[in-house]
Amino acid sequence: MIFSQDIGIDLGTSNTAVCVKGKGVIYHEPSVVSVDAATNEKTVSAVGHEAQTMIGRTPGSVLAIRPIREGVIADYTATSEMIRHYIKKAIGKSLLVSARVMISVPAGATEVERRAVHMAAREAGARYVSLIEGPMAAAIGAGLSVMKPDGRMIVDIGGGSTQVAVVSLGDEVTVSSVKIGGEALDKAIVSYFAAEYNMLIGSTTAENVKIKIGSACEYLGEANLDVRGRDLTDGLPKSIEVSSAQIRIALEEPLSKIIALIKSTIEKTPPELVADILDNGIVLTGGTAHLRGIADLIHNEVGVPVTVAENPQECIIQGILYCLENNDAKTLG
Structure with missing residues (x-):
């Protein structure tokens, strides 16, 4: 059987x-796979945690890819x-x-x-x-009553994209997405270091900077962080100390696009459901919902109460x- x-x-x-x-x-x-490019069929040699440890550290024939x-x-x-x-x-x-x-x-x-x-x-x-x-x-996992006739807005900010939806009666009434998420924030930090300090840092370093001192709004306990990379002029190791405020500047552009997506989704939503959103607020999910101050930023820009779901990445x-x-x-x- x-x-x-x-x-x-x-x-x-x-x-x-x-x-x-x-x-x-x-x-x-x-979500990482290591592939042995030396074989004709590019054999997968590792998946997940094992493959992630190979990123940036593999020999020429082994590729760690997402x-x-x-x-x-x-x-x-x-x-x-x-x-x-x-x-x-x-x-x-x-x-x-x-x-x-x-x-x-x-x-x-x-x-x-x-x-x-x-x-x-x-x-x-x-x-x-x-x-x-x-x-x-995400709405179901956040505990929203998706089968009720009132509108609930969910904003899921993942690693590769942001998805915004208004759900009611068990369906998505309005839905929008943009290919901007946690990885776009990391890339923005990489670009900031290159432009401001002529310094190259890796994506893993950028993510670490984002986690340690990154924010969407000012917060108590802002700090500085020593960041190490490679000088783009002479190729030698370089170290720079940056502040939370500087990283906030680096994140402004991708965060503004997420705000614009939320606003455009509300504009496409039926008026009755917009009234529900004003009452029920917006719920944030996805790993990037952990970014300091992102709920406050969205509230300030959109004018709607915003809460972060418990364990948003789950x-x-x-x-x-x-x-x-x-x-x-x-x-x-």
Whole structure:
């Protein structure tokens, strides 16, 4: 007898989370795959944490890549192998278990992008594949009453994209997205150091700067941080001390585009639901919701109360888990 195992995957640009019906969220791993380019078929040699340690440190024949870019598949083969890795970890080595998989996709994903995710999962060994849009999963995972007739706005700021949706009666009434997320903030910091200090820093260093002193608004306890990189003139090591205020300047442009997306989404929303949003506020999800002061910035710019969901980086996978546990016919169909 073949048994089915229901598995949920939040396939993110930076990180991937996996849940199993009856077991909960079982693990998180970076969305990174290492590939041996010396072989004709570019064999995948490592996935997740193991592959992440290779970024920037691999020999010429080994490439550490992120197969998901800005929320969509950039490398089909690597994505399929990554999903296969997750499925095997979830169901083990038993030949008597087949996988039914639910995967999140970005809001507004094209039919081609949706088909790519579906086919990648099928080729990875999933017997049945269903897709759920990220904002709806995030809203469910954040505990919003998505089946009620009043409008609720969810802003999911992930690693590769920001997705904004107004949900009501179990559906997305208005949805928008922009390919700006945590990675865009990191790139903005890299560009700032190059322009202001003629200094090159890596993406990992930029992310560390963002986490330690990055912010969207002024905050108590602002600090300075010593940052090391390479001088772009002579190629020698270089060290610069920067302040929280300087990094805030570096983040202004990408954050302004997220604000613009939220405003444009509200402008496209029916007036009755806009009134609901004023009452209910905006809920932030996604890993970048941890950025200091981002809720205050959005409140100041949009004029609507803003709250950050509990464990915002977990909301999409928790929403998928809820659907699996409750056999949600709408999202599983």
